Amino acid sequence: QKEVEQDPGPLSVPEGAIVSLNCTYSNSAFQYFMWYRQYSRKGPELLMYTYSSGNKEDGRFTAQVDKSSKYISLFIRDSQPSDSATYLCAMPPSTDSWGKLQFGAGTQVVVTP
Amino acid sequence: DVKVTQSSRYLVKRTGEKVFLECVQDMDHENMFWYRQDPGLGLRLIYFSYDVKMKEKGDIPEGYSVSREKKERFSLILESASTNQTSMYLCASSSQGPDTQYFGPGTRLTVL
Numbered sequence: 001q002k003e004v005e006q007d008p009g010p011l012s013v014p015e016g017a018i019v020s021l022n023c024t025y026s027n028s029a030f031q032y033f034m035w036y037r038q039y040s041r042k043g044p045e046l047l048m049y050t051y052s053s054g055n056k057e058d059g060r061f062t063a064q065v066d067k068s069s070k071y072i073s074l075f076i077r078d079s080q081p082s083d084s085a086t087y088l089c090a091m092p093p094s095t096d097s098w099g100k101l102q103f104g105a106g107t108q109v110v111v112t113p
Numbered sequence: 114d115v116k117v118t119q120s121s122r123y124l125v126k127r128t129g130e131k132v133f134l135e136c137v138q139d140m141d142h143e144n145m146f147w148y149r150q151d152p153g154l155g156l157r158l159i160y161f162s163y164d165v166k167m168k169e170k171g172d173i174p175e176g177y178s179v180s181r182e183k184k185e186r187f188s189l190i191l192e193s194a195s196t197n198q199t200s201m202y203l204c205a206s207s208s209q210g211p212d213t214q215y216f217g218p219g220t221r222l223t224v225l
Binding site: 006008034041042043044045046049088090100101103104105106 | 117152153154155156157158161171203205213214215216217218219
């Protein structure tokens with residue numbers, strides 16, 4: 001079983017809708033949680049990251065962590081066609097292992113005009 | 114503006130060939146990484162390096178080797194390419210500690 005599970009999608013939504021993405025993980029030692037966005041034919045880029053449980057908001061993006069359920073979410077409000085991309089969650093196994101990020105498989109999001 | 118560059122965007126090689134993929138970063142980062150990305154499997158770490166001439170195996174090192182002679186350059190070597198190594202290869206770099214990894218654009222390798 002993979003340490004980080006993520007539904008690959010695709011997830012298709014109309015422009016303006018809320019996009020809801022999530023990952024589950026099995027290692028309770030994970031404390032930092034990252035979301036990367038990858039456009040087609042490009043490398044991933046960091047969107048936002050959170051520490052421990054709670055919410056973090058950045059513009060139209062909100063990241064949520066529920067450590068008790070080992071579940072993280074990313075919400076995109078007022079989605080735009082430019083949000084069409086693959087979204088990957090990632091977690092370092094410990095603060096001594098920042099390099100060895102565990103990635104989810106990525107969820108492909110398509111926002112239709 | 115941070116930059117990670119990879120030597121080729123697309124590469125086609127034959128089975129048994131030796132393949133070199135090169136990655137250069139201009140951010141003076143200590144850490145550099147090589148991943149492969151396959152549909153449904155996500156990003157899988159092949160090797161990483163935390164200093165010049167230092168390397169550590171990732172999750173799937175079999176069939177690959179790496180070289181880091183200079184801080185800014187990290188090479189991935191396929192000693193004898195096989196068809197199951199057809200994939201997207203992504204290089205990344207980061208500084209020490211809680212920092213994001215910066216990715217290159219990727220090399221799509223096809224082994225025939």
